Amino acid sequence: MRVVIDRVHKSFTDSKGKEVVALKDISFTIEKEEFVVLVGPSGCGKSTLLNIVGGLLSPTSGSVYFEGLEGKKEPNLGIVFQEIALFPWRTVYQNVVFGLEERGVSKKQQAEIARKYIDMVGLTGFESAYPKQLSGGMKQRAGIARALAIQPDLLLMDEPFSALDAQTRTIMQEELLSIWNQTRLSTLYVTHNIHEAVYLADRVIVLSRHPGQIKSIIHIDLPKFGRDRDEYRLKYEEYADQIWQLIRHDAQEALKEG
């Protein structure tokens, strides 16, 4: 199974009626069990692209398709939102089983699957808490469990940790890696944080802005785990610097526009 993003093009008309190209000629694939990270300065259209892949936005032209789905009509997409988007009126447990409910999974199976993923994200004991009662990191754990529970063919994550403080964020990145190790899901992850990209990715896709197009695709040739260990520090920083040099100019431009 692989996901193909094929010549995706997206333009909007702004308030003055002018056409703005958000994404231009985006093509890449996500292989089975591959962790692809989209990174770019603000306004490069990376969230737009993720929304198109997630079926929440139509491309102006081009397409996104799955190849080699076994005997299924519709791929399962698990999305983890930047805004977390937990249903505030549902408890952690009820949020996690939401997608299972919609798929008509039996109550008994729902409970089993939910227990597994709630345990995996470390929320055991918080099943009956409402989102309001959770910290930011805990909320996002629930969001991740909800996306994992439907056993998606592709996991989409839109800056899931950007609202968290730096320490929580580091912990969540480590946990995400260990979760990924247990599920081995094909993942498309959007971030503006370069170190996060290098820490998580098999491949980093660097986008430029105005229009958003692929500037470079970088394979991270480091072992998947323990990239923050001393022996890889140099290589790690080299990758980060390489990406930063690609983005720097655009990021400065973005800053000027505000």
Place this chain on the structure above:
Amino acid sequence: MNEQNRVYIKNKVSFLELKVPAFTSAAGIVLILLIWESVCRLGWVSPLYLPAPTAILLAAWDMIVQGELHANILASLYRIILGYIIGGMVGILVGLLLGFSKWADSIGTPIVYSIYPIPKIALLPLIILWLGIGELPKVAIIALGVFFPVVINTFSGVKNVDPMLIKAAVTFGSNRLNIIRKVLLPGSLPMIFAGLKLAAGTSLLLLVAAEMIAAKEGIGAMVLHYGNLMITTKLMVGVVVLSLLGLLFNRLLQWAESKLLPWK
């Protein structure tokens, strides 16, 4: 350092956390009643204009013993509960529909907003003409009065649901019906309750007005009847019952809200 030179910092905003003893809420009411009673006892006002609280209580006891009071209360309760439930349910359904479907919104909203400002009691003669003089027109006028605030609040509640949550539901496989059932309805419930509370006052108002115009039984009819006979104590019994009814109504709604919105 000398101890006398120390200047301690005091909490300057302690008034924000001030705890008031529980009995103070009751004390205000008790005080008013006491003043009222003594004004009447001292003969400063004629009992015809303002009967004493104890006189009202005695009259109420009389009316309970004679069965007059609960016959009237039951007649009123039947009308208001039926009207309120019908108006509320239809209001919530229509509000959800208007909020969800762009077509329904475009067609229905102008209609709702053009009927909304009409004082509903003005429609009573027309409704009596249509539905006869039985229970139906009174229930209908209350339902109508409840419908509008509920529809408008439900509608804005739906519009205020975070689109992110709708997107989330869709990506996890919700169809249209489930979006309404599992996202829009719970998401707009706080606003719906605000509408229901608003409507509770309106429904009481319409109940009394309708009963004064066109009923033989009911609190409104009773109040008007004793007003015409200048039996002020019994009139005041009706007024007190209405006040208690309003309080009860509010409490019930608050209780339902706390049960249905534990996540707030």
